[in-house]
Amino acid sequence: MKCPFCGFSEDKVIDSRESKEGDVIRRRRACLSCERRFTTYERCDEVPYMVIKKDGRREKFDRQKVLNGLLRACEKRPIGMGKLAELVNEVESALLESPDGELPTTLIGETLMERLRGLDKIAYVRFASVYRDFQDIEEFLNELKNVISQRKV
Numbered sequence: 069m070k071c072p073f074c075g076f077s078e079d080k081v082i083d084s085r086e087s088k089e090g091d092v093i094r095r096r097r098a099c100l101s102c103e104r105r106f107t108t109y110e111r112c113d114e115v116p117y118m119v120i121k122k123d124g125r126r127e128k129f130d131r132q133k134v135l136n137g138l139l140r141a142c143e144k145r146p147i148g149m150g151k152l153a154e155l156v157n158e159v160e161s162a163l164l165e166s167p168d169g170e171l172p173t174t175l176i177g178e179t180l181m182e183r184l185r186g187l188d189k190i191a192y193v194r195f196a197s198v199y200r201d202f203q204d205i206e207e208f209l210n211e212l213k214n215v216i217s218q219r220k221v
Contacts, residue, residue, distance in 0.1 A: 069097060069108060076101035117163040118170040126170065129163055131156055138180065141195035145188050155183050189215050 070077050076099050083096040093110045117129040138152045159176050163169065177199045184192040193211055202208045 071099035071102060071104065072106050073104045074099060074102040115169055117160075119163075119176060120170055120172040122173060129160070131160060134159060134176070134180070137195070137198070138184075138191075141184065141198070142188065142191045145191050147188055147191060151187060155180060158183070185215070189219070 069079055071079060078100045079097040080100060081095050082098050082105065085094045086092070087094065091111060095108045095110065096105060097108060098105050118126045119129050120126055135152060135156050138155060142152060159171075159179060162176075162179070163171055181192060181196055181199060184195050193208075193215060196202075196211055197208055200207070200211075202211070
């Protein structure tokens with residue numbers, strides 16, 4: 069570590085502390101040349117998990133974005149936050165298990181829709197209408213008919 073004051077590359081660590089979250093280590097150091105003290109922070113390199121959008125672009129996975137979409141679909145429905153967090157955890161686990169650290173959004177969307185279908189039909193249809201980008205009432209009605217016909221089986 070180079071001293072920010074004189075540029076000397078040798079120092080000694082005086083004190084080390086973990087952050088409250090445990091993801092960062094704060095170290096107080098003293099330069100062996102000018103003897104001035106400075107602070108450094110260490111954290112693990114995080115490999116960003118990526119999602120592959122429908123148009124081929126890659127975007128960093130945003131847990132909150134997925135949760136916000138689910139919250140909109142489940143607004144005023146009897147689904148607890150615990151269930152929604154569980155759905156997002158499932159998607160995140162799939163990302164962690166994927167060899168490339170990336171998943172297509174189509175797979176994420178289909179997984180979420182399938183789980184929502186089992187939890188709440190209204191939330192499922194709301195989510196599907198946005199995810200599948202229904203352009204007219206016919207597409208919406210067709211999806212409703214599918215839900216109703218599966219319920220009767």
